[in-house]
Amino acid sequence: MNVEERFKALAARARDETVPAVDVTAGVLAILSAGKGQATFASERPWMWLAAVSSAAAAACALFVIVANYMWSDPLTEIVQAISWAM
Amino acid sequence: MVMAISQAQMLSSRTEGLLVELVWRATDWRSVPQGKANATADAAGDLEDIRQSRHGDGDAYRRLIERHQKHVGRILWRFSRDRRVHEELVQDVFVQAYLNLDDYRGRAPFAHWLARIATHIGYGHWRRSERRRRIEHFSLEQWDQAAGETPLQTDASEAGELVHKLLAQLPPRDRLVLTLRYLEECSIAETAERTGWTQTMVKVQTFRAKKKLERLFQRIEKETT
Numbered sequence: 001m002n003v004e005e006r007f008k009a010l011a012a013r014a015r016d017e018t019v020p021a022v023d024v025t026a027g028v029l030a031i032l033s034a035g036k037g038q039a040t041f042a043s044e045r046p047w048m049w050l051a052a053v054s055s056a057a058a059a060a061c062a063l064f065v066i067v068a069n070y071m072w073s074d075p076l077t078e079i080v081q082a083i084s085w086a087m
Numbered sequence: 088m089v090m091a092i093s094q095a096q097m098l099s100s101r102t103e104g105l106l107v108e109l110v111w112r113a114t115d116w117r118s119v120p121q122g123k124a125n126a127t128a129d130a131a132g133d134l135e136d137i138r139q140s141r142h143g144d145g146d147a148y149r150r151l152i153e154r155h156q157k158h159v160g161r162i163l164w165r166f167s168r169d170r171r172v173h174e175e176l177v178q179d180v181f182v183q184a185y186l187n188l189d190d191y192r193g194r195a196p197f198a199h200w201l202a203r204i205a206t207h208i209g210y211g212h213w214r215r216s217e218r219r220r221r222i223e224h225f226s227l228e229q230w231d232q233a234a235g236e237t238p239l240q241t242d243a244s245e246a247g248e249l250v251h252k253l254l255a256q257l258p259p260r261d262r263l264v265l266t267l268r269y270l271e272e273c274s275i276a277e278t279a280e281r282t283g284w285t286q287t288m289v290k291v292q293t294f295r296a297k298k299k300l301e302r303l304f305q306r307i308e309k310e311t312t
Binding site: 004010011022027 | 156161182
C-alpha cells in the first residue's frame with residue numbers, strides 16, 4: 001500500500017471517530033447580547049435608523065445656517081470688517 | 088422612511104412565511120421515508136427560526152444553535168483537536184452566522200451555509216497559527232505502527248490524531264483541500280462551494296497537496312535514516 005492509499009484508509013477510519021460534544025449556546029447568546037463583535041439585535045435597528053436620519057438632518061441644518069449667514073450678512077458689517085482688516 | 092422599512096419587513100416576513108408553508112405542504116408525510124421527512128421538517132424549522140432570529144428573537148437563535156452545533160463541532164474537530172480552541176471556533180461560527188444572517192437566502196440548507204462559515208473560520212485559525220504548525224511532532228514510527236495494522240484495526244481516535252498531525256506539516260491551503268476531500272469526503276463541487284475556489288482550482292490544489300504529502304514522507308524518511 002503506498003502513501004496515498006494508506007492516507008485515504010486512515011482518513012476513512014478517522015471519520016468514524018467520536019467527536020467531543022460541545023454546547024456553545026449560552027456563550028454565543030452572551031456574546032451577542034453583550035454586543036461584542038459588532039452584534040446588533042434587530043430590535044435596535046429602528047433606533048439606529050432614527051439616529052442616522054437625525055444626524056443627516058442636523059448636518060443639513062448646520063450647512064444651511066452657514067450658507068445663509070454668509071449670503072445674507074449685513075453690507076455694513078462687511079464694510080466694518082474690511083476697515084478692521086485695513087487697520 | 089420608518090413606514091417604508093416596516094412595510095418592507097412585513098413583505099419579507101410574509102414571503103418567508105409562504106415559503107415555510109410551501110415546504111410543509113410540498114411534503115406528503117405518508118409517502119416519504121422517515122429520515123427525509125425529518126430533514127424537511129428541520130429545514131422548515133430552520134427557515135422559521137431564521138426569520139424570527141432576524142427580528143431579534145434570542146430563543147429562535149438558541150434553537151438553531153442547538154440543532155446545528157453537533158454538525159459544526161464535527162467539522163471544526165478537523166481544524167483543531169484542542170478542546171478549548173475547538174469550542175471557541177464553534178462559538179465563532181455561530182456569532183459570525185448571526186451577524187450575517189441577512190445574507191442567508193435559503194437557496195441551500197442552513198447546514199450547508201454554516202459548513203461554509205465553519206470552513207472559513209477553521210482555515211483562518213490555521214493561517215493564524217501557521218508559524219507554530221511545525222511544533223506538532225509527527226514521527227514515522229507512529230505511521231509505520233498504523234501502517235502495520237489494517238485500517239479497521241486502528242482505533243478511530245488514533246487514526247484521527249495521526250491524520251491531523253500529518254496534515255499539520257503541510258501549508259494551510261494543502262491541508263484544507265486534503266481535509267475536505269478525504270476527511271470530509273467532499274466532492275470537487277462541494278469543496279469548491281465550501282472554500283469559495285473554482286473547481287479547477289480545487290483539482291490543481293488537490294494534485295499539488297498530494298505531491299507535497301509524498302515529498303513530506305520522503306523528507307521524513309531521509310531525516311530518520
